[in-house]
Ligand code: XCC
């Protein structure tokens with residue numbers, strides 16, 4: 001069943017996923033659907049954020065009868081501290097990803113495993129960072145830029161280099177508000193210092209550092225991850241691919257790449273074409289080697305190589321349940337520990353590769369930039385050799401597949417806009433055509449829809465129903481992370497999806513030859529969206545909070561998502577969440593996040609668990625901003 005230009009309904013997809021659940025039950029395997037039942041209702045103290053266990057006098061939990069912990073900390077201090085710790089976890093994680101990529105760039109060499117693919121981008125970064133390039137070998141420049149990037153993590157004085165790419169207004173705001181990000185590691189450490197027993201319990205201070213720590217991610221670690229990945233693996237350009245479980249092939253060796261760091265997946269993709277390994281695949285009775293992705297790794301290889309997207313976060317177990325997977329190869333983040341025992345119900349090998357993500361019941365094959373080629377060869381070989389252990393009779397691959405176009409980096413968007421410009425003055429290479437579409441009202445605005453899926457929201461429905469509503473209202477969408485994959489699986493990332501758009505957006509899609517939802521990449525690529533909004537604001541001559549643009553994470557779940565939320569808001573973009581962070585236990589913290597911080601950065605959070613209302617609120621906010629601009 002291929003949704004050729006069609007858009008799947010929830011029922012069509014659920015019917016197939018239910019069949020995989022039945023397989024799990026028959027096998028006695030545990031899935032998240034089952035575990036959610038065991039874990040709910042969730043602990044109310046945890047949900048409200050009023051449980052503190054940062055010292056061994058506790059744990060303390062706040063109730064009406066016990067309004068303070070043993071040290072005297074109240075709910076506001078505890079909730080604020082927990083929120084900052086959550087942010088620090090996310091910022092550390094994204095930033096460490098960026099650090100790995102910087103290290104990979106440092107290892108690049110003409111005859112090694114990694115090369116410089118986008119020289120122009122590298123030279124442009126070097127220039128912006130004041131690194132001399134004249135007469136130098138491109139690899140020497142790469143190493144200097146990589147070293148400078150790595151040094152940003154422990155930078156002794158000053159702010160992150162990348163913030164110079166933000167709009168002048170933003171930089172000014174961050175400095176004035178004392179949230180301009182300093183060294184990445186410093187912001188994370190400082191956050192953990194502040195949340196130590198007996199340090200900060202003032203909500204204002206804790207939330208301010210949350211914004212700063214988030215900015216160290218978005219305009220620090222994540223930006224490094226994105227920009228350096230482009231230098232190494234190429235800046236994404238529109239590319240056709242496919243999505244959903246139907247991309248798994250019955251007659252092929254199927255290798256799933258899952259996680260976030262493209263250093264690994266790029267090499268796996270390369271070795272899937274290795275002649276010896278392909279010959280070996282034929283020898284064991286397979287037609288070849290098929291690679292498909294899960295989570296953000298999938299986004300990385302989809303937008304650079306057109307590797308199909310098998311599924312997002314909450315699909316990871318379904319993929320194994322097909323019984324057709326020889327190996328799930330993972331690097332870091334968003335990997336269910338459940339994959340260990342689940343793989344054991346099948347012939348599937350669960351291969352972990354990174355010191356940061358060691359998981360029971362997995363085979364650990366350490367993957368390092370220095371030895372990437374031999375590591376990748378070994379991993380792919382193990383998968384191929386595992387094909388003979390597959391029980392072909394028991395395989396069930398749902399016949400679900402969509403077409404999708406991925407790879408809309410900022411550079412790609414500008415290029416696409418160049419094709420539609422009919423202005424009298426030359427605006428090639430700028431966002432002016434986009435600004436014109438918005439000011440004329442052909443497009444009402446834009447929403448950056450990002451983030452995970454979460455069983456608290458009926459999986460993916462939050463994303464999809466909101467997207468449909470926004471598209472019908474002539475609001476263009478830029479997507480990343482698991483939100484992007486949800487869109488792809490339903491068919492919204494195909495150019496034919498313009499059929500469900502309002503007339504204005506439909507016209508823009510036809511003229512620019514784009515799908516109405518633009519795939520901008522993985523979670524670290526939300527940094528691309530920050531570049532986009534800053535550059536559009538500069539082009540327009542306004543500050544980012546004035547743009548009729550909002551951010552939305554309807555089903556977010558991870559610490560990284562909170563870190564992202566903080567830097568998106570701090571970049572001036574109102575952000576709408578469909579899952580409430582653990583802050584309900586403090587009116588003061590909640591007030592700050594949903595309103596107070598607007599005085600600092602010009603934007604704030606909106607929490608609304610009713611998706612219909614969440615959509616209305618976003619449209620309302622966009623229209624308010626238009627009105628304020630007089631357009
Ligand atoms: Fe993870 Fe990035 Fe969330 Fe998906 S969206 S569940 S964080 S893979 Ni970023």
Ligand code: SF4
Pocket residue numbers: 052053054055056057058059060068069070071072073078197198
């Ligand atoms: Fe309890 Fe205070 Fe220790 Fe937290 S820091 S566990 S509130 S005594």
